[in-house]
Amino acid sequence: MMPKRTTLCAVAVVTLMLLAGCSDVTMYEPGVYKGSGDDTASEEAAEARADDLRERARTAHTDR
Amino acid sequence: MARMKFLCDAERCIECQACVTACKNEHEVPWGVNRRRVIVMNDGQPGERAVSVACMHCTDAPCAAVCPVDCFYTTADGIVLHDKDLCIGCGYCFYACPFGAPQYPEQTAFGVRGKMDKCTFCAGGPEPAHSQEELTKYGTNRVEEGKLPLCAEMCATKALIAGDGDVISDIYRKRVMQRGGRPQTWGWQSAYGEGV
Numbered sequence: 001m002m003p004k005r006t007t008l009c010a011v012a013v014v015t016l017m018l019l020a021g022c023s024d025v026t027m028y029e030p031g032v033y034k035g036s037g038d039d040t041a042s043e044e045a046a047e048a049r050a051d052d053l054r055e056r057a058r059t060a061h062t063d064r
Numbered sequence: 065m066a067r068m069k070f071l072c073d074a075e076r077c078i079e080c081q082a083c084v085t086a087c088k089n090e091h092e093v094p095w096g097v098n099r100r101r102v103i104v105m106n107d108g109q110p111g112e113r114a115v116s117v118a119c120m121h122c123t124d125a126p127c128a129a130v131c132p133v134d135c136f137y138t139t140a141d142g143i144v145l146h147d148k149d150l151c152i153g154c155g156y157c158f159y160a161c162p163f164g165a166p167q168y169p170e171q172t173a174f175g176v177r178g179k180m181d182k183c184t185f186c187a188g189g190p191e192p193a194h195s196q197e198e199l200t201k202y203g204t205n206r207v208e209e210g211k212l213p214l215c216a217e218m219c220a221t222k223a224l225i226a227g228d229g230d231v232i233s234d235i236y237r238k239r240v241m242q243r244g245g246r247p248q249t250w251g252w253q254s255a256y257g258e259g260v
Contacts, residue, residue, distance in 0.1 A: 031129075033137040035147025038190040040208045043065070046140035050066045050228070052210035053141075057227030060217050061235050 076223035091203025127157035
């Protein structure tokens with residue numbers, strides 16, 4: 001039978017090894033979007049289409 | 065940077081419901097869900113007004129503020145969108161929205177709520193643009209093609225206008241000056257009083 005001190009040491013080592021796998025903990029950040037990314041929502045995409053949309057609004061909504 | 069907005073000119077809206085039909089047809093919106101509705105005030109009385117209402121894509125959106133799973137995001141040009149894969153159908157956004165924009169499909173018995181559905185400003189969602197997934201979950205993505213929401217482009221009397229806030233406010237200001245009166249936007253008198 002293993003002595004008590006050896007058993008405790010073995011348990012401590014195993015516990016430390018198990019806890020080492022818990023380093024990548026995801027923390028919940030309230031108010032931050034959690035879904036998948038949207039390429040068309042970026043500033044570059046918005047900037048690229050802004051002029052077209054402005055021109056379209058003037059064309060579509062101005063009285064003829 | 066542009067900020068996309070809707071504006072309904074109550075003086076011009078004739079309650080034809082073409083915007084509602086155009087939206088439902090373009091996005092193949094399921095039965096029971098109306099992303100856009102026409103609200104009539106003082107129906108049948110002198111001074112009757114109709115206003116076309118959908119998601120107003122608020123700058124500080126209350127739906128996003130109350131969402132427990134944070135499924136809302138705002139695009140760089142101010143369009144409020146959401147991820148249906150994250151939505152749990154809790155209905156908090158429906159209670160928070162002052163316009164009643166969030167809708168829930170009624171395809172199951174006993175009033176079970178499905179994924180929330182709302183106006184996307186014809187800008188799709190977080191799925192790849194023009195993919196089948198985007199079409200099924202959110203509808204077509206006209207904004208990515210350089211087009212404006214179909215409801216506004218289809219409006220026969222040009223009552224419903226959509227686009228960059230600077231452009232549409234300019235168009236509306238010119239109309240008001242041409243009419244020679246005060247703006248008759250919905251709620252103007254409540255906000256600023258009779259004399260303004």
